[in-house]
Amino acid sequence: MSVLDEVFILCALGALVLFVFHRIRGIEKLAVVFYAALLYLLIKMSGLGYGGEVIYSSFSLNILGETLQWRFDAVSWFFAIITVASGLFSAVFMSGKWGESYREKTSNAAYGTLQIALLLNVNSMLILLASGDLLSLFIGWELVSWASFMMMALNPDKQARQAAIKYIVYAMAGAMAFLAAMAYVYGITGSLQYAELAQASAALSNGQIILLSLLFFTGFAIKMGLIPFHLWQAVAYAETPAPGAVFLGAISARMGLYAIIVVLIQLIGLGHLQQIHIPFTFWNLQTVLAWVGALTTIIPTYIALKQNDARHLLAWHGVGQGGYMLLGLMTLNSLGSAGGLLHVFNYATYQAALFMTIGAVIYRTGTANFDKLGGLVTQMPLTFMVMVFSIIGLAGLPPMNGFVSKWMVYRSLLLDGEPLLFVAAVIGTLGTILSVYKLVHNTFLGQLRVEHQNVREAPLSLLIPMLVLAAIMFVTGMMPGLVLDWVASAQLAMGLVPVTYNLGGIVLASGGLDMIWITLILFYGLGVGAIIFYLLGGRAKRVHQYDNYAGGHFLTSRVRYHYSHNFYAGLMHLIGGWYRGSFKKLEQAIVSLVSLLSQLSENMYRSAQPAMMVIIVVVLSLWSISGGIN
Amino acid sequence: MSKLGNIPVQAKSEKKRTNPLARVFDELIQFCQSRSMFMLHYCTGCGAIELPPAMTSRFDMERLGIQPMVTPRQADILLVTGYVSVKTLKRVILTYEQMQSPKYVIGICSCTVNGGMYWQSYATAKVLNEYLPVDVYIAGCMPRPEAVIMGLRRLMSNIENGKGNAWKDYYERYDYYLGNQQHLFGDDWQTPVDVIGEAKFYDLEGEETYGEHTRTLEQHQEPLEAAVMRVKL
Numbered sequence: 043m044s045v046l047d048e049v050f051i052l053c054a055l056g057a058l059v060l061f062v063f064h065r066i067r068g069i070e071k072l073a074v075v076f077y078a079a080l081l082y083l084l085i086k087m088s089g090l091g092y093g094g095e096v097i098y099s100s101f102s103l104n105i106l107g108e109t110l111q112w113r114f115d116a117v118s119w120f121f122a123i124i125t126v127a128s129g130l131f132s133a134v135f136m137s138g139k140w141g142e143s144y145r146e147k148t149s150n151a152a153y154g155t156l157q158i159a160l161l162l163n164v165n166s167m168l169i170l171l172a173s174g175d176l177l178s179l180f181i182g183w184e185l186v187s188w189a190s191f192m193m194m195a196l197n198p199d200k201q202a203r204q205a206a207i208k209y210i211v212y213a214m215a216g217a218m219a220f221l222a223a224m225a226y227v228y229g230i231t232g233s234l235q236y237a238e239l240a241q242a243s244a245a246l247s248n249g250q251i252i253l254l255s256l257l258f259f260t261g262f263a264i265k266m267g268l269i270p271f272h273l274w275q276a277v278a279y280a281e282t283p284a285p286g287a288v289f290l291g292a293i294s295a296r297m298g299l300y301a302i303i304v305v306l307i308q309l310i311g312l313g314h315l316q317q318i319h320i321p322f323t324f325w326n327l328q329t330v331l332a333w334v335g336a337l338t339t340i341i342p343t344y345i346a347l348k349q350n351d352a353r354h355l356l357a358w359h360g361v362g363q364g365g366y367m368l369l370g371l372m373t374l375n376s377l378g379s380a381g382g383l384l385h386v387f388n389y390a391t392y393q394a395a396l397f398m399t400i401g402a403v404i405y406r407t408g409t410a411n412f413d414k415l416g417g418l419v420t421q422m423p424l425t426f427m428v429m430v431f432s433i434i435g436l437a438g439l440p441p442m443n444g445f446v447s448k449w450m451v452y453r454s455l456l457l458d459g460e461p462l463l464f465v466a467a468v469i470g471t472l473g474t475i476l477s478v479y480k481l482v483h484n485t486f487l488g489q490l491r492v493e494h495q496n497v498r499e500a501p502l503s504l505l506i507p508m509l510v511l512a513a514i515m516f517v518t519g520m521m522p523g524l525v526l527d528w529v530a531s532a533q534l535a536m537g538l539v540p541v542t543y544n545l546g547g548i549v550l551a552s553g554g555l556d557m558i559w560i561t562l563i564l565f566y567g568l569g570v571g572a573i574i575f576y577l578l579g580g581r582a583k584r585v586h587q588y589d590n591y592a593g594g595h596f597l598t599s600r601v602r603y604h605y606s607h608n609f610y611a612g613l614m615h616l617i618g619g620w621y622r623g624s625f626k627k628l629e630q631a632i633v634s635l636v637s638l639l640s641q642l643s644e645n646m647y648r649s650a651q652p653a654m655m656v657i658i659v660v661v662l663s664l665w666s667i668s669g670g671i672n
Numbered sequence: 673m674s675k676l677g678n679i680p681v682q683a684k685s686e687k688k689r690t691n692p693l694a695r696v697f698d699e700l701i702q703f704c705q706s707r708s709m710f711m712l713h714y715c716t717g718c719g720a721i722e723l724p725p726a727m728t729s730r731f732d733m734e735r736l737g738i739q740p741m742v743t744p745r746q747a748d749i750l751l752v753t754g755y756v757s758v759k760t761l762k763r764v765i766l767t768y769e770q771m772q773s774p775k776y777v778i779g780i781c782s783c784t785v786n787g788g789m790y791w792q793s794y795a796t797a798k799v800l801n802e803y804l805p806v807d808v809y810i811a812g813c814m815p816r817p818e819a820v821i822m823g824l825r826r827l828m829s830n831i832e833n834g835k836g837n838a839w840k841d842y843y844e845r846y847d848y849y850l851g852n853q854q855h856l857f858g859d860d861w862q863t864p865v866d867v868i869g870e871a872k873f874y875d876l877e878g879e880e881t882y883g884e885h886t887r888t889l890e891q892h893q894e895p896l897e898a899a900v901m902r903v904k905l
Contacts, residue, residue, distance in 0.1 A: 417899075419901065420899040420900065420901045420902070421904075423901045423902070423903055424903060490899060498904040498905070499903050499904050499905050501905065502905060505905075581873075583870075583873055584898035584899075584900070585865070585866070585898055586864050586865075586866065586896045586897065586898050586899075587898070587899055588864040589770065589864040589865050589866070589896070590770075590864075591743050591744050591745065591767070591770055594714075594763030594764070594766055594767050595763070596762075596766065596863070596864070597864065
């Protein structure tokens with residue numbers, strides 16, 4: 043029995059136990075143990091992250107002559123360890139005070155259902171990641187879609203329900219595209235095995251490859267929320283209960299990236315992506331995908347800038363950061379693709395931490411609305427610190443880990459001679475920096491409201507996972523080599539040239555990156571500043587929060603001058619005209635088209651129009667008598 | 673305490689400093705201070721119109737190291753450029769108190785000296801230095817940019833020679849200034865700035881820091897405790 047079998051058995055056992063006992067108090071502790079055990083099993087497989095052999099499960103199924111099998115390679119393992127770790131952190135987050143308050147607000151059953159939803163998400167993702175052929179990939183894909191839907195549907199709000207329904211409609215559309223692509227593959231090769239597709243794809247014509255890539259990519263892009271399918275994701279993730287949002291935000295959408303790696307890069311192949319030119323343009327398939335990634339970094343990020351709810355702001359960022367991963371991956375060189383993969387890990391750490399901080403703020407104050415927050419830094423300093431660490435990561439500034447992956451993507455774009463993509467990535471980062479400042483300013487900085495004067499720091503059960511994540515962010519930022527081991531193995535498994543790295547960062551002939559030095563210099567600079575300040579007798583003085591300059595106005599608790607509403611009014615004056623909701627209009631147009639068609643067919647079917655029906659029947663029968671299609 | 677006309681002149685407080693090396697850098701620091709000043713121009717009246725030429729290329733204030741600044745926290749000079757109505761004066765005082773020491777006030781135009789053409793007005797504060805310690809007055813209606821620059825140079829030489837100490841007077845004789853302010857605004861007058869706390873912070877409490885007016889203030893004052901960052905689990 044291989045380790046992978048143990049993983050599946052543990053998953054099944056966990057699901058069974060949780061399903062039976064989910065109403066019982068204390069089940070949350072058991073869930074934490076379950077994720078820890080799962081993480082242990084994955085660590086047992088950690089050879090994969092350091093160039094080990096592919097691990098197969100010892101069972102397989104035979105259906106209609108197709109063999110379904112499951113295996114873990116380095117790419118699967120890389121995604122799986124992030125998945126299980128995110129699950130563990132979410133489970134710890136909801137095992138303490140947060141869970142109690144959720145129980146009180148809803149019921150034992152609802153809390154148990156949340157636990158089940160999280161567990162099903164983790165399990166279905168592991169099944170997806172372990173898939174060894176297209177059919178098992180599709181099964182895993184559907185499981186993941188429905189598990190996410192279950193998580194999203196747990197919030198009884200109207201907005202959340204609508205978002206969940208919207209999600210499942212999108213997901214089904216994606217699955218249909220995926221299914222069509224599979225049928226096409228089956229038609230060509232007569233099999234759904236990876237190996238056969240990889241073999242057959244070498245002989246396919248350009249038109250076939252383009253059609254196949256389009257169908258597959260549509261399916262995967264919907265899961266990942268890439269342009270133009272980005273509308274569903276943010277609201278659905280944001281409105282999920284906090285631990286669910288932590289998990290979904292951190293990793294769920296990355297399953298799309300995994301499928302893109304498996305199908306487009308491993309099976310259809312790098313050569314095809316680079317060689318196939320789009321008719322009537324000077325682009326090849328790779329450039330098109332890179333530009334999809336670049337636009338995904340820009341558009342959702344600037345939508346995030348407009349959000350007035352912390353959760354929605356973060357979730358929109360999640361969509362945008364997916365663009366960086368695709369962009370990095372689609373450079374298809376060793377540095378850029380390593381950057382894209384590393385960003386999956388980095389992004390999971392800080393997005394989880396950010397959703398946790400917002401969860402803690404909601405736990406204490408009851409709202410994530412920017413208009414109703416502010417000045418919480420004095421009340422929740424540790425939560426504030428975690429948020430600062432995370433937004434440094436999200437904005438891609440040293441010394442946090444987000445800097446490393448973004449640097450790698452930028453650097454490879456520059457080395458490849460892709461100035462326009464580089465500028466697009468930088469514009470995306472600019473939007474990120476602006477909106478994370480909005481996030482931290484409107485929740486933690488500025489002036490405290492009267493009703494929040496007795497707010498206390500988040501309880502320990504919420505703080506511990508946050509602080510651990512902050513530590514991971516810093517350590518993997520200072521020593522990215524720890525994660526680059528896994529990334530390089532994954533690159534090998536994908537058939538790319540692995541990146542050259544050391545513990546401190548990237549080794550590159552034309553100027554590498556050493557985060558250990560950068561971190562040391564950063565702290566050295568801070569230290570020098572501190573020494574100068576304190577040696578020259580500098581003293582700090584705290585002032586009252588209304589002792590604040592507002593053009594000479596006297597501030598009171600009624601007129602606080604905490605500038606949060608209509609933040610960035612000046613910037614919006616400049617770029618506000620660009621927010622036209624074009625994609626929303628496109629979505630509405632498609633909805634109208636579908637409803638028009640369905641009304642037409644309904645009219646055909648239900649209304650009594652004998653003359654019309656007679657004509658149609660006569661025409662059809664004449665056509666079939668005269669030979670039909672043949 | 674002597675008086676030069678209406679302007680009180682405070683003798684430099686001669687506290688014994690035990691460290692013999694304590695004053696080694698004083699001159700250098702004063703020199704540097706006088707040559708890098710940010711000014712917050714509180715543009716109250718017509719005098720403000722003379723500042724753009726003084727700041728821009730023709731007279732070029734920046735060659736003296738003087739630049740405009742948008743917040744009082746980073747500013748060194750408060751320019752009051754015209755008549756101050758009672759309502760405005762409250763804001764001017766708040767802005768002044770929010771500046772970090774050492775800080776200097778320049779009154780531009782006759783209106784700040786003696787009320788100028790508004791001397792009959794019921795709503796205008798006539799003599800600025802009854803409410804704030806003024807370092808330099810620049811009289812005229814309105815003073816030309818050359819005069820403004822001359823006044824600024826006067827302030828620079830004062831600072832360089834260690835004479836620009838009016839800001840200390842505000843802490844040392846807070847009761848006097850507060851009394852005049854209360855006379856104008858009423859007994860419940862209060863700014864959110866803890867001036868007495870700052871006097872303690874700068875070690876500038878004098879005999880006249882406290883008095884009957886500060887006692888009146890204490891009766892009306894809302895607490896000014898700063899919010900402290902504390903982990904309360």
